[in-house]
Amino acid sequence: MIFVYIGSTILVAAFGQRIHVPVARIAVYVGLALLLSVGPVLGLGSDATLNTLADAGIFVLLALGLNIVVGFAGLLDLGYAAFFAIGAYTYAMLASPQFGVHLPFWVLLFVGAALAGAFGIILGSPTLRLRGDYLAIVTLGFGEIVPQVFQNLTRFTGGPNGIAALDFPSLFGRSFGTAAFPYYEVTLGLIGVALVTARNLRSSRIGRAWMAIREDELAARHLGINTTRMKLAAFAIGAAFAGVGGVVYAAKLSLVSPDLFQFQVSILVLSMLVLGGMGNIAGVVIGSLVLTLVNQVILPQSNVLAQAAHLPVNLSNAHFFIYGGILVAIMLFRPEGLLPSAQRQAELHESVQADGV
Amino acid sequence: MHEFFAQLVNGIALGGIYALIALGYTMVYGIIELINFAHGDVYTLGSFFSLTILGALGVSGEVRGPLLIVDVGVTIIGAAMLCGIVGILIERLAYRRLRFAGRLAPLITAIGVSFILENVMQVWRGPSPVAFPAVFPTHIYNVGGVGISLLQLAVVTLAIGTMLLLEFFVHHTRFGQAMRATAQDREAATLMGIDINRTIALTFFVGSALAGLAGFVSGAYYQSTWFFNGFGAGLKAFTAAVLGGIGNLAGAMLGGFLIGIIESFATWKLGGQWSNVTVFTILVLTLVFRPAGLLGEVTPEKV
Amino acid sequence: MLQVEGVSRSFGKLVALHDVSLRVDAGSIAGVIGPNGAGKSTLFNLITGLGRPESGTIRFSGKRIDGRPTYWIACLGIARTFQNLRLFPHATALENILTGEHVRLRSNLLEDLVRTPGQRREEEQARARAFELLHLVGLRRAANVRAAALSYGDQRRLEIARALASRPRLLLLDEPAAGMNPVEKDGLAELVRTIHRTGMTVLLIEHDMRFVMGLCEHLTVLDYGERIADGVPQAVRENPRVIEAYLGSELPA
Structure with missing residues (x-):
């Protein structure tokens, strides 16, 4: 089941952009969306599979958000997990017995996005003038501070234990409960929104401004682009994506604790981007699916196999090695990511047509 | 008042360790403008190498008399050499190819190297803290009512001694001159006949060797180490380098001691759980308000 | 349209510009020439907000623009190119x-x-x-x-x-002909004329005298950060100080 999903996504990503007849392309997208959304209603996919996919979906969401910051605007954010944490704690504090506040999930999606975005602006406004590598370190520092603060403010956040027994979301009076299916559908819907957002922004005035900042910031300023403001927009939008991801994550897990938002999470999401190709929307989706698959399916399975064969290895600790290996290998040998950029080729094709007219 | 001085001494010793690590950050940044993210992990490797060497020497506890100097000397030199070699390897395998690839690609690679090193150490020495023999005698000197241990004296002496040696090395040797020339203008340095690759490799060797030294010192000081030690310590040492003015050796030293003292006082006054937050807040504030650091110069943007 | 008045700027001990004034009238093509290191690029940088003059003022359409942010100046209607090409590659x-x-x-x-x-x-x-x-x-x-x-x-x-x-009102070209062969230079001069005919005001930096002579209506000559001549191309070419400044590098043709 999970392979069908990922396989079809890869197919679309690889070929969808090469199909020039818009109707055919749209048909492929609609077909995929239907398969993904209606399939489970018809009983396709076990609860465990949907659970894995829902988790993967949250990371797709995070990766799409970070892609706006790193891939589009070229700002290396190493503390992205902080915004994820802010979204998750928003839900945890406002939809749990912690303070007796029980706001609906659907409202908190927006609140989480807004709060994370606001923190993005607060962090970004003084720091976005810094050079790229300094900015990366500042965001890293921020990423260390946020979970630590959540851990220390025990009175509000439950300290190291975090907050448990969060409300289940509900729709039309029906609670989501613990089944994976509704979370899966919600995640899917949010990914749809995120995809459209990312695509629309990229090929518009603001997307071009980000490209300009990424490619040559000084030249960008000379074209009248208010680079600080545009960077801030990228930062806030990326943070808002993470905020939404955090709200869903907390609701699905029904629990938050500071250790869920460590530096490794930021680097995991960064590895997803790097693997799929920074700036490449389809690549980012595939990169995050592949890495989640590795983490949640391949590593545990290999471990079971290794133990069955009495091999003295414990692969459950190999995450660091895999993320690190991806970052180093891709940067050294294939900095554009694994997925070849079909879009550039398509554009080259279109150029011949456009000129022929 | 007594507690104040005790914390001050504590902070200075801690700062000595940070200063040693910060020197490596600042040297590498000075020459190739790379935040060598893996530097903190080389420092942890230094602790583990020291542990291995001490084991080979049969040291499992306090050593007294001249033997202390021999054992410590052998361990320090061994750990520093090994770390230096690791540093050269990292530069050769991971960074050299990316020397002209902008700022972000090498930084991302450095993070990757850091993760790989951490994983390797985790497999090598396990995921939990490992005990480190208390090599130094627990003698405590009473200076005006404040207890200063032999160990603390050793840390500070080592840090300052290394710093002086390094200053001499950078300003009065041919390699040092090559290093400074390369840092200032790589092309001009090439024209002057300086072997850039060798100079950069040497910089990594020296910086990493200092991290190895720091690894021994911190192991002996805390009597334990673990694979993830370098992440936090590296970040704090980097903060120290930035605070002092990155690229500036004296600045790294000053920054290291300041950060050590600040962390020590934050732990005392606010509680240990706030010490990291305090240090990282200083990092953010320094970068925002005085990115050139305390001793650095503001450089204009190149067009 | 553009008025630079008594602008000075130094970097450490190096004086890049000293008390330089310059006027560009609407609809004209003007040029700034001078040997390498004469301060031409510094002048352009100050006009587009890369750095702030230590003294003097820069006005565009009557508005003070010195020390303003680059993007703001660009929004007012000054566009530029760069000596070492800064496209989005x-x-x-x-x-x-x-x-x-x-x-x-x-x-x-x-x-x-x-x-x-x-x-x-x-x-x-x-x-x-x-x-x-x-x-x-x-x-x-x-x-x-x-x-x-x-x-x-x-x-x-x-x-x-x-x-x-x-759609700027003033176009700054920073050594547009650098690295071009004579045929390409002619093509470029033609392009600049075409742009000028649409009513665009152009200010360019060059050290190829021949290129500037045929193109510009007004020239300012800088040497070691000082303005040593100013006027129509013919007069500038015969100015002894200009000839002296160029002696040994490129004689005005």
């Missing part, structure tokens, strides 16, 4: 020009996000205008080629097109 020629239109486009974040009809119309117009500019600089067929893949001469022309995309 991985973006196509078309994308480069569309980015140049940034200040003319009105769509905001939300409109971009949901693609309102107004935003779509504006994008259509932007593309049409970009193709016109590509046509003007002879790069129409290269619309979807990455900037980095274009020949050097084409890159120079593309950078001019990108600068024009913002």
